[in-house]
Amino acid sequence: MIELGSNDPDSGRDSGTVCGRFSIAIDGKIQRCVIYLSIVALALTSLGYDPFLRVEERKAAEAAEAEAAYESFYAGLEEEADEDADDIEINYQPNLYLARILTPCLTCWLITKSNDLHLVNTICGLGHLAVSLFYMFLMLSRDVNALVSICGFISEIFWAGKIVLYYYQILSLSDVTDRYANIIYGVIAQSFGASLLPWIVNSLEESWEQSQHIINIAVALIHLLLFHPFGHCEESSKQGSFEANKAYKFQTLVSISTLSVIILSAISNVTLQWFLNNNETLLRSFLPFFVGDDAWETFWNVVYHGIAFTFLGFFCIFLSTSQVLFAAFLVNFLAGTAYLYLEEDIAARLAIPTGAFTFATALALLAELCPRDRLIPLLGIIFVIVNTATYGYFGLLTLFWSSPDIVIIVVWAANGFFALILAVLWRELSQLSREDRVARPDRSGSFRTVITTIS
Template identity: 55%
Template sequence: MIELRGDHRHSSSVLSFESRPRSSFDNQSVVRVVPSCALYFSVVALALTGFGYDPFTRVAERKAAAEAEVEAEVAGFYTGIEEEAEPEDDIEINYRPNLYLARIMAPSIVCWMLHGSMHLRLVRQIVGLGHFLVGVFYMIFGLASDVNGLLMGCGFVSELFWAGKMVLFYYQIIVFSSGSDRFSGVIYGVVAQCLGSATLPWILDELEEHWEGTQYVLNLPVSAIQLAMFLPLELSKKQPEELFENDSSFKFPKLIAVTSFSVVILSAISNVTIQWFLNNNETLLRPFLPFLAGDDFLGTFWNIAYNGIGFTLLGFFCLFLNTSHVMIASFLTSFTAGLIYLYFEEEIAARMILPMTGFTCGVAFALLLELCPQNRLTLLMAVVFSLVNLATYGFFALLALLWNSPDIVIIVVWAVNGFFGLGLLVLCRELGQRRMQLELEPRRDASGSFQTVITTIA
């Protein structure tokens, strides 16, 4: 989608966190310190959200993997095992409503709190302290009790806080950054989130070799660190008002908004689809927070390297293109990587798709922020993050409709991506020509004479 503005500003070409305080604030030192702390701490906290894997689910998955390994060893002693194997299309879908529904509900709850009479400081206290206390009870119940219902309830509340924190950290990035730095902040948040989740499998595997209940304890210090990151903001006696500046002047805002929402949905579903193939239906499917259980130290190292390569490649687009063109370029790049995976069945391409789709979704979200008025910021965030978390059930619905065949699902998803990418290119070309016609049209000035306004497309 071409970025059609009256006065084009190339805001996405510089990636920085330079804070620009407003002159109306009384305490200039607080104005300088608080936004910077909020931005940097929010990015680091987003990296830590990748460690928020559900402990009860993790223990159950490890037991299931161990039992499957034993059954495979026993089955190896028998002949004709290939003939007795279950058909490949007999796939069990684990809907896990206690975890997936919590992630879907969390954005609406947090954004409702932010939109209401609650101040951002109060919301931080509720989310930070609440998550820490839930982590304490979850650890106690997990280590001292085997009641599955109780542990699943704790998992629901814990996942609710994890997903709510993710929305809160992005909200802080948005409201504490200037308009020119907002795109950079969102992208840095996506990068940190993906890199944080990429390191989780290796850390867990190393620690669980000594104790299988490691995940119960790991979530507690992570939530404590995130709580401590709020302290510099809480200690300030005066904080700047959380203002969301927006002065966009798009000529086709509704069309650009629909396109951006479509990119968010397609990127999230594509991300979950690739996770299914990489994880072999063995772990949770959470958009842009993949958990690749089979990664040892070397696998984790290469996964982080693939994330770095993917983000570096797409980062070059930010240096030369505006926000809308970056969205198109990153969308087509992730689509191309998917074609390579479908044709060559190379796992490297699949691992590259995970950060690429996350980057594309982040760019589309940043473009939506440029279109969003100040009074609808929380509504936009609730809708976007709820749609992202709904992608898991969207994939399950496609799997159920398409004869329980993941191969057919990924072909259909990538075909839709291809048609949508082609539509983006055609629409971009047509809108570019339309803008040229509008700018070359003679316009009558105040004196009644005609003048031709010719501007260059930025």
């Protein structure tokens, strides 16, 4: 036992060793807490939605119902209604979509310049809370729509910026063995949060018109409080075990293929959301949001998500990250093809979570190949690409004679062609050098433990 005041020179060294190990253990616990809270925060970001757009969508739905009831009395108007149905109106929503596209660069610049995650969390938390409160006061006062649009633009900047920030925290603080699992958990949390939002909002709007404002304010306040106790976590983040994986022989080929998968998956999910929502709501690149879902439809949508993520999760046990990427992309393509030929909504609702899983796997694979000093630019590029997918779909829609049917055929043909390319490159993408294969850590991490426990 070490006594205080001992003159033994080894006692000081032992004491320092013990204190150092205790400090490392504390830092490790802080890192895990921040990672878990980031996953929770990602789930909460899925509950965010623009309130003014929500009001417009509700008014449009009520007007459509009234028009349908009126036209039911006049059989002669059916032909005119059919002619009008052929006209596709694209709602570009520049105040919301452009905010998503610009935000990743702004957030990554802020993280780089500040070099302090706690400061960036505080700025995003306080700014978002202030904007959400001001937004609600403007809507209550029925003020000028221009100010409301500006508030919606700034609010969307904070929503999109927080997603980038929380994924950066997960990537930078996770151990090499747990990084992939934590990214998957984050995407699952986001997807289930987005699935539950229609039921929450539709239930509250019946008794409270401003429910979306209250949800946004509550989420902004919780985000502000979540990371407040961890003001010193930047010290532990600098000690995180983040290293590039050199085991892949063809890293450039893997990177290009993975970025192509991200682009195709994002456009494919936007295409499916366009069809499932009948062009009635804001499109999300890899998250579900079905504005018309009631409680029963929401329940089944959550069940479909559980089936999709559980099925794809088993791939993580037996396959490497690059092989899981190909398998998830193939499942996403097959589900989308089933929707294309069978016109069954269940297939599309299964394809959207498989697309989210594919995105998460691609993000993890790029993080494996990326050194720590390039992680922030990589995140910026990835989320800019993902958020631009909506305008990519609009461009295809304009190019192909405003025909969504032609666009979905072209998009899924591109998916099928690229799936064949990945099948040809399967061996090259997943080939490892022998010495690295033996020493390579198990990337499935805690995900393997969870699946094994369930089994």
